[in-house]
Amino acid sequence: MANKIEIVLSFQVFASPAELPADEQHLLSQAQKATQLAYAPYSGFSVGAALLTVDGNIYLGNNQENAAYPSGLCAERTALFSLRANYPDKQIVKMAITARRTNNPDFIAALPCGACRQVMAEYENNQEAPIAVLMQAENNQVYRCDTVSALLPLQFSKHHLGL
Numbered sequence: 001m002a003n004k005i006e007i008v009l010s011f012q013v014f015a016s017p018a019e020l021p022a023d024e025q026h027l028l029s030q031a032q033k034a035t036q037l038a039y040a041p042y043s044g045f046s047v048g049a050a051l052l053t054v055d056g057n058i059y060l061g062n063n064q065e066n067a068a069y070p071s072g073l074c075a076e077r078t079a080l081f082s083l084r085a086n087y088p089d090k091q092i093v094k095m096a097i098t099a100r101r102t103n104n105p106d107f108i109a110a111l112p113c114g115a116c117r118q119v120m121a122e123y124e125n126n127q128e129a130p131i132a133v134l135m136q137a138e139n140n141q142v143y144r145c146d147t148v149s150a151l152l153p154l155q156f157s158k159h160h161l162g163l
């Protein structure tokens, strides 16, 4: 008979950003700021991502859309690829993701898509240190997950390519 394995996702739920520690409040506010420069004329959904590196710097990204829809890119990957392109060795400690409708100042849920989780996971694996993920959730709540790998169970990685 087959074994049944259950994977439990555990994450913290904060009632509002004010409940986060100061550095995480700041990181989230920087992600919120990054939504202002999103280029999202087609979806009207502005996403911001902020990366905190081990040296205390913060790097921002936002979604960049295109008339040829699949050519656009999510905020998370824009931020990660930009950081990796400029500072390939910088360790990421935390990442914040937030979103709002482009014409509305209120922040809404911003859960990273599957493709972004895949990219986040590879960088986390490469640096051999966890990346904590802060996600804007409904009703001003914030979700916090200690690692990316928790957000992507049974992940495909370079090990499956024999690397």
Ligand code: THU
Residues within 6 Å of the ligand: 040, 043, 045, 047, 062, 063, 064, 065, 072, 073, 074, 075, 076, 111, 112, 113, 116
């Ligand atoms: N988007 C992100 O930036 N991050 C995600 O994780 C989900 C989706 C963007 C892509 C597109 O510009 C818009 O949100 C609507 O899907």
